[in-house]
Amino acid sequence: MQTKSYLDYKSIIAELVEAVVSGDGINRENIYGLLEYPPDSDLGDLALPCFKLSKVLRKAPQLIAAELEGKIEPAPYFTEVKATGPYLNFRLAPVPLVQEVLGQIIKLGAEYGGRTIGRGQNIVIDYSAPNIAKPFHVGHLSSTVIGNSLFKIYSFLGYNCVGINHLGDWGTQFGKLITAYKKWGSAAEVKKGLIKELMRLYVKFHTEAETDPALEEEAREWFRKIEEGDEEALSLWKWFKDISLEEFQRVYDLLEITFQSWAGESFYNDQIDAVVDELNAKGLLTESEGATIVNLDAYDMPPCLILKKDGSSLYATRDIAAALYRKKTYQFVKALYVTGIAQTLHFQQWFKVIELMGYQWAKDLVHIPFGLVSLKGEKLSTRKGRVVLLEELLTTAIQKTQAIIDEKNPGLEKKEEVARMVGVGAVVFGALSVNRIKDVTFSWEEALNFEGETGPYLQYTHARACSILRKAGFSTDEDLVFDPEKLAEPVTLKVIKTLYLFPEKVMAAAAEYEPSIISRYLIDLAQDFNGFYHGCQVLVDDPDLQRARLILVFAVKTVLATGLGLLGIKAPEQM
């Protein structure tokens, strides 16, 4: 896997400019940071805005640009170095560019864009975390696919990632469920209806509890029994959990998402006392209104609740226990928590508590928030039954794909498999294509749209590229030499310049914990490639031209497949 051996044009320019300019604070690194991509490719491929230099040199930026133009020798990497107003624009020489980019992709294949910077370092990623006995719905999609994508992205950079599914498998809701089950349920009904039946009982509990507050008391009592290890309570809890896990697993199978750990909230039960003791020993705990808290007034935050007045723990307590356990177990350099933006304050609070406990690694805890999913502008509500089940969404998308295949490509082999890849890909891409912080209103129409900036569009582009390679009998076993001079049209060079950007996009996506940077990039790449596809015939009589174009097609296919992989999306060879 590459480190940073590839041709870095920004470094080259920084070096060239540094050699001919001198002044306070003007060095390679600073110049590197100033470089940007011009808004219009007619201007050039890279640009140095001279405003900042103008401050140091006390000269008009236009003048600086003009002077630099005369002092910098373009060859061999540039064909033109030209001042346009206060900008110094560089136009890349096609041959070295083409040779470099395609050469790298041929050499590295699926590893192009990857790095080894994370080697030997562990990152734990907490994502998905659905609640037991509740339906797995579209509200859980973001956490699940963002976490999975970050897992892939960081792994691609060489980190050893640990995916943790911190299941919501503890809490008063199980008391409620057992109460409802004892009153209105039966083993036969639960066996038949599974989560749907559990959900019915849960909803019934809440409607009944509105008029009968005694139910709440009964629920608390049942939860206390679970905590005390009462045999009946515990076996019901275990049964409900098993039913839920089985259903969750079907969704994870469709998404092809796996976890290294399924340690949920219940896993930390026996570690709570030790955490409370430690907090106490460090003098962080105070009593307030009967509850035990960590006061955070000094940090302009409300207090972090550690124990209720009845002495039972809260989720901050369990999160602290989990963090201590994970640090001890995995020695992480970073721990990521992919949860909704609504929990931001909660994470700020208990991150601060970890810091106050004296742990320097508090700075390695990162909350990765995402926007709220709603339904037609209304909140999702399990209690009111206003949810879209994830499994239903995925299977509907798969069915729709199947219908499209039957219509457009009825002879396709492995139809079911392809329909699954494309249907699921559409849903996953939909969740990863915009900035994760944005709130989204779920709409069936949008989720099932397969045209324009969508997963299927990327997969289709990939399949088209594969189709050309297949027809040409292209194989990577051959010696992949080609004449870079053959790839000279603007549409072709555009594709190659976009391919060049892939490694820095991967780095940016990791640095910002933002899979949508990859999504947006892949759309750009596919659009550029489709422009090339329509403008240039690949299978042509001239063998040298065909060879060069085939290599380009191979490169695009490779990067599309890699990028889709980083999003957790499959790239079928035909569709």
Add this chain to the structure above:
RNA sequence: GCGUCUGUAGCUCAGUUGGAUAGAGCAAUGGACUUCUAAUCCAUAGGUCGCAGGUUCGAAUCCUGCCAGACGCGCCA
């Protein structure tokens, strides 16, 4: 009330962390399948970057104040 996030084309969103003429997709209109998969491509049209100040050579981007929406602020998670 306090705090956080969001506000860019009719709709959904990008916008290289302060740079050149603000870009895509959807929807609309008009074109391109005897040619490597039309889940595609090309063209046209569409803008007071929520509003008002400020900083700067330069602001969609930074600061302040408003407006609108979402979310959060002690015993749920």
